[in-house]
Each structure stands twice: as C-alpha cells, then as structure tokens.
Amino acid sequence: MTTPMVKFDNVTKRYGSLTVLDSLNLEIAPNEKVAIIGPSGSGKTTVLRMLMTLERINDGVIYVDGEPLTHMERNGGLVPADERHLRRVRGNIGMVFQHFNLFPHMSALKNCMEAPIHVLGLPRREAEERAAELLDMVGLGDKKNHYPSQLSGGQQQRVAIARALAMRPKVMLFDEVTSALDPELVGEVLQVIRRLAKEHSLTMLMVTHQMGFAKEFADRVCFFHSGKIAEQGAPEAIFNNPQEERTRQFLSAVLEAG
C-alpha cells in the first residue's frame, strides 16, 4: 500500500467552544483528486486552511507525504513543529484562494517569480522562464506584464494558479476558487484546473460549490456536515445515489439553486 500524500489523523479544530472539525480522519492518495462539498460552516474550508498551516490545529496530527506537518519527531515522540520544519514540509503544498490574493504591486510575471527566486533560490532567468511558461499554460502569455488591477477576476485567478504552480507543489488546494467570479468567468478558470488535473500528476483538494465540475473532476467526493465527513465516495455514488439523508437534503437544495 502506498503512503497517502495527505493524512489527517484524528484532527480537531476548535474556535473557543465551537468545534469546527471533530476528530477528522482522511487519507488522500498521491495524484488523487478530491472534491469537498457541504453547507457553509461545515468545516470544509478549514480543512484546506489547516493543511496550508493558516490555522493551528487543536488535536491530532496532519501528515504530508508520510511526514508529520504540524509536528516533528523528537526522541521518538511527536512535538509541535517549529518554523523551520513547518516551512520544509509546507513547501509541498500550494493553495489558490477564493479572493485570488495576488500581490497588487507586482505584474503577473513578477507575481509568479517572487517566491521561486526568494524562497526556492532559483536564478532570476530560470524563474522568469518558468513563470512565462506557466502563464502561457493558463492562457495569459500575452498579459504577463499586466498588473492585477488591469486583469479580470478570471484572469487574476488564473495568474494565482500559475503562481502556486511555480513552486512545484505536490499537493494543490483550491478554496472556492470560482465563488468570487462573475458567472461568465467561471468557465475559463475551471478549464485551467481541468487541464491541470489531466496533464500533471498533482494531488488536488478542492472545496467547491460547482457540483457539475466536482462530478467530472473528482475521483472522490467528501460531503462535510458539522465538522465531520458525513458521506464520501465516488462522484456517481454521492450525486446519483446518496445514502445519507443530510447529503440528499444538501444536494437537492444546491441543485435547486442551480
């Protein structure tokens, strides 16, 4: 059996007295594409944010590629990770945000070069070549000197995807990446993700409200409800034949809204 690329081992996240995630256990195989769906407040975005180390976890351990992310091994036991360990393991993960979060004072190209140069230590030439290649791949080769404010939402999000890929992550996280877009711009972003899934061997986790896309894109769909995985399985099983009442209710509500 292969080592899971990502593993949540009894992970709990609380905000004060509110438990957002309750002893989550989840294993994701290398190259697997997982869609996370569920009502708001079900903890689905928190899963991605914990994996990106944007949120601390209260209990449990997260493993990335067999190595603990939130902890490190010390004298045979696990202790909370220090900054150095965190940075080393975190380098495997890339994330695309709902609101893009591009750097507004840098051109599209510079956005994609900044971290490769200053974090990976690539020579400027090489970083620029790679950034240009990635912008070409997301269909923005002609816009590389544009600033984020000169780009549409869909274009900005495609730059954000290129920027994350420039760090060569093994795992890509997509946090409701089309939710802030005008409807007519959603397609171009999904098209890029579709290509990515086909052409690259990336493990992908996607929180989404696009049920149609989740269905065609994912190997597995996880339905979250009140901090737990209420149901998971192949997309056909979840969407065509959900076993749980809560899943049925959620799906019918979402599909009705169109």
Added chain:
Amino acid sequence: MQLRPLAICAIVFFTAGLAVASFANFREFIPGLLQGAWITVQITVGGCILAVVAALLAAVAKMYGPLPLRWLAVAYIEVFRGTSALVQLFWLFFVLPHFGINLEPMSVAIAALGLNVGAYGAEVVRGAISAVPRGQWEASVALNMPRILALRRIILPQAFVAMIPPWGNLFIELLKATALVSLITISDLAFKAQQMNQTTFRTVEIFSIVLVMYLAISIVITVGMRTLETVAARGMARGR
C-alpha cells in the same frame, strides 16, 4: 479643496504687501535669512530621514518583535510622544553632557526632532501595515515565504502607499518644530530672524519674509509627497 490655494495666495500676497508697504529695501535681509533657512532645511531633511527609519523599526519591533524588543519599542514611542519636544531637545543637549556624552548641536537637533516625530510615525506605520489585507499574508504563507521576507517584499511596499499622506503631515510638523533649535545655539531661520530684529528693529519685513520662507519649504514638502504618492500608486490598485 478649492480654498487651499486661495488661502495660500492670500497669505503670500498679504505678507509680500506688508513688506513692500513698509517702503524698506527688504532685500538686505534676504541673504542672512537664507543662511538660516539652509540650516532649517538641513535639520528638516535629516530629522525626516531619522524619523522614517525610527518609525519603521519601532513599528515592526512593536508588531512582530520578540518580547524585550516589543517593550523597548513601546517605551520609545510612549516617552517621545508623551513629553515635550523642547524638553527632549534640552535633555539631549544639556543633560547628556553630565553623563559624558557631548554631541554637536546639529546632531542633537536632528536626533531630538527625528526621534520625536518618529514616535508619532511609528503609529502611522503600524496603522498602514495593519491595513494591508490579511489575504496578502496568507498568500505569502502559501508560497512558503519566511515572515521577514513577506513583510519586506509583500506587506511593506503596499503599506508604503497608504502611509505617504500622513507622513506629509508629520514632515511639516517637523519643519515647524525646527524653530525650537534656536534655543540650543543653532542659527536657524527663526534664530536669524530674532537676531536681525534685535539689531535693526525692522520687525514687519523680517518676520514677513520668514513666514514666506517657512511656507515655501512646507509647500515643497507637500508637493513632493503628493508626487511620491502618485508615483507609488501607479499601476497598483490596492489589492485584497
């Protein structure tokens, strides 16, 4: 907004009118006053540079530094904001020599005014840094940047744009506060004016010219900061 240039013109013409109306050959005062103005400009420029450096260091130390550094920054800000600039000037000039530290009057002037304005500036810097959207920090984490790198390359350049207008105000405050240095033996513009007034009693001409000179320097600061703001904001709408 329309009132400002009008008011400036009114003041300029009023003072110029007064000077002319006194039928004096007021030109004879100008070389001496310009000497004083040059000293004032030097102190202003030096003080402003020191203020910006001190404010950046204090703000970053207060926000992200380890505990002892944080205390140090808070102490600096509170002491220099909470006491009079004149007392700070006297303290550096008259008290430090008792501890064996003798500084040039010009150094004291720049240090006292720079540190004083820097304490106010620290809050300006802090506000501008906190106003950078959290998503920018999160994107930096997602790109695996160390915190100092993110601060230097991502956060501060964006905060910079927001802090330019308040810095313009502080620089003008500093310019006006330079008049205090005449009390520690420096022949700045205010000192020259008093000196000439005592020997010639041509009060109207002298102080009118001095007024115009201070105003001219502050207009240069205002215009300079506005230009800087336009340049810094070019091509960049503030992101989220």
